[in-house]
Amino acid sequence: MRAVLIAGVALLAACKPPPTDADMGRDMPEAEPTFASEPLPSPDTEGAVWALANNDERLIYGIPGQPVLLALTCLRDTSEPALRITRLSPADEGAGAMLALIGNGAIGRMEVDATDVSGRSIWQGALPAADERWEPLNGPREITATVPGAGMVTLNPSPLPAQFLAACRES
Numbered sequence: 001m002r003a004v005l006i007a008g009v010a011l012l013a014a015c016k017p018p019p020t021d022a023d024m025g026r027d028m029p030e031a032e033p034t035f036a037s038e039p040l041p042s043p044d045t046e047g048a049v050w051a052l053a054n055n056d057e058r059l060i061y062g063i064p065g066q067p068v069l070l071a072l073t074c075l076r077d078t079s080e081p082a083l084r085i086t087r088l089s090p091a092d093e094g095a096g097a098m099l100a101l102i103g104n105g106a107i108g109r110m111e112v113d114a115t116d117v118s119g120r121s122i123w124q125g126a127l128p129a130a131d132e133r134w135e136p137l138n139g140p141r142e143i144t145a146t147v148p149g150a151g152m153v154t155l156n157p158s159p160l161p162a163q164f165l166a167a168c169r170e171s
Helices: 002-014 021-025 132-137 160-170
Strands: 049-053 058-062 070-075 082-090 096-103 106-117 120-128 143-147 151-155
Touching (some): 049 160, 070 160, 096 132
Antiparallel strands (some): 106 120
């Protein structure tokens, strides 16, 4: 009888399936989750103005005497003229987002990436100057520029963005 009982236990043990990789996952510690930085508030733009800089190759926006909030640069050293937008706001290293330009009856959405500039990670993106996503700049009314987590910048009315866009497109 004892032999039969031992044989039965041996048969049951032999019926177990072999281990799988799924079993190994239960013993592995989970990776620490990574999260984006806390969203920043939208900056106050009362009194902010547009100004030409770097021999008219760059158009900057901000309150005089304070750090620049947004910059446009005409890139003429490419196969076709391009415009680069820079939202001077902290960005998480390696992050990407969509910047929305809204105004003058148009909406333009473009990819921006966290870019290291002078040891700071800020938002930058570029498109050909002829791209229709720049059309919100093409008019005299207020524009908003929004990057998720970096707040919305209200760009006060000025003829300079439309003039800068036209000059870059013509170059």
